Every structure is written in C-alpha cells, then in structure tokens.
Amino acid sequence: MARVIFHTATTLNGYLADDEDSLAWLFAVPGADQAENDFGRFLDGVGALIMGSTTYEWVVDHEKLLDSPEKWFYSGKASFVMSSRELPVVAGADIRFRTGDVSALWTELVAAAGDRDIWIVGGGDLVGQFADAGLLDEIRVSIAPVTLVSGRPLLPRRLESDRLTLESVGRAGQFAELVYSVRKPE
Template sequence: MGRIIFDTAATLNGWIADEHDSLSWLFAVPGGEVPDPELLPSTAAVMVEGRTTYEWVLRESDILAHPEKWQEFHGARPTFVFTHQELPVPEGADIRFVSGSVEEALPAIRAAAGDDDIWVVGGGDLAGQFFDAGVLDELAVSIAPVTLTGGAPLFPRRVESDRLRLESVTAIGQFARLRYSVAATVRSS
C-alpha cells in the first residue's frame, strides 16, 4: 500500500492561495511556473484535490477549451475531486468526483493507486481531513520567497511536534523544500 502525501507550495507566512484562491504569487517566483521535477512526488499514481483547487486549475489554464493542458500537470493519473457540486470534466481527463468523507472515499482512492502513492494536491483543509482520519503519511512543503496578507492557510489544524518528524530540507532554486513524516495517532479503545 502506497503513502498518502500532502505536497504543496506555500508562502513564507503559511498561505497556499491568496484571498481570491489564486496561485499567481507562485507562478511569479522563478521556477514556480514550471516546477523542478524534484518538487513533485514522482511516485504518485493518483491525485486528490478539493473543488476550489480543481476549479482554479480549470480556470487558470482555460483547460475546458484546451484539454491537452490537463495532461501537462496531471498526466493520465486518476484525479479524485471532493465536491458536492456538479462540475465540468476536461476531455480525456480521468476525473472521479466524490462527495463523502475521506474515510468513505479512501477505499476507492487506494484501489485506484494500487501499491503506489496518493498525492493530495490541495487544499489545506482537505489535507487536514486526511490527517484527521489518521491516514496522512507525509507533509511536503516547498516554501516560496513570498508573503501574503491572507488567503487559504497551508494546514488549518493544530499539529504538535510529536506528530511530525523532519525527514529532509533541500534548497531547490528559490524554494526551501521541507519533508515531514506524519506519526500515526494511537487510538484508544
């Protein structure tokens, strides 16, 4: 069984999107428009994202009019989108909409991934739901040299240091890459 990884970019002060759910701040950073392959989880067979992230990706790259752009980032990987709304699907994309909890959707997500990893792309609250369910294995953050005054927080949960173990710190271009393993919770009976 593969790992579940929340891998994202964030500002120095902990935002993953600005007040308008935009990542334009990220694309303005040298290396942000076309990320270094070292900044992406290459072992992920499945991607997971929330409605806001999905809609932003569709809008930002005009993917419905240019469906080939979907493949540039997502490739042929199945992408699970958590939403309660009916949303458009780019031609040729393997999109699977789910509306329940992480626990309810996890068997289908794991089945699609097989023995490979699952990449939770965004947002932070969705990644937090995987953490709350006790199934998040890794938190990887590429910190950009940008600060914002508000927006979507990186990980809107309180997580104590006993749950995170620093695995690596790497400088990749203008980004500081931090990888933490997430310790499993001990459930009492």
C-alpha cells in the first residue's frame, strides 16, 4: 500500500514560504545542493504527487514551465493539483486538476501511485487535510538555518506528540533532517 509522505523544507521558525509565496530563502542556503542530491533517491520511490494551487503556480512561474515544459521535474509521475480555479497546464505533463475533499480522491491517488509512495509537495493546509482524514503516514522535514518574520506555516494544524513519532535525524549540509511517522487519529 502506498504511503503518503509530506517531504519539505522549512525555516527554523516553521515557514514553508514567505508572504509572497517565494522560496528564494531556501535556495540561498549553503549546502542546498547537497540536500537536493539526497532528494533524488526519495523521488525515485514516488509514484504520484499532489500539491495545492499556490505551490503549482509557484513551480510553473519560477521554472517558466509554460515556455520550457521539458523542465517539469516530475515526468512519469501522476501529478494532482487541488484547485477550484482554472490553471495553465504544462505541456506533456501528467497533471490532473481536482477539487473537493482529499478523501474522495484517495482511490484515484493510490491507483496512480501503484506500488510507490504518494508525495504531498505542499502546501501546509493540504497536508493538514490529509492529516485530518487520517491519510498522512510520514512527515520528512529539512530545517534550514533561516528565519522569516512571517509566511506560510509548515502545517497549520495541531498534531500532538501522541500522533508523531521521531524515526530519524540526519544532516545534509546546513539542513537538519527529521522524519516523523504519523499515527492515525482516533
């Protein structure tokens, strides 16, 4: 059965992006390339991914994917985007726009992932929806030596320690990498 994994980077004080939804802070961290190398192994185990519309729009804009669709990172993987708005499609990419509750999408996500994992790319509220539905299995977070005054929170939900178990701690360059398993809610 596919596991649902939220794999992301965050600032030391728990922000995924700044107030303008930018990740510029992340790419300025020394050692980010080393952390990126380790990410390739993770991505090999992913069969499907899901993201919110803000994350999708940032990736499309930042990488200029409408002009250079060959730069789409996730070739060969079903990519779901949760959005109630019509968004541009990256040519040649397997992008599936969906609305509504993540539980209603579960069967389709699992089928698309096959025998591999489902990666929640972002954002934090989407991850929260999976946690609320009892569908989140693991949180992998790389903490960067950066603080922001405000921004988009890592996971805007309350998850108590009785649902989170620290599985591993690592280091990649300047990043502290934490992996937590997530217990289903009662």
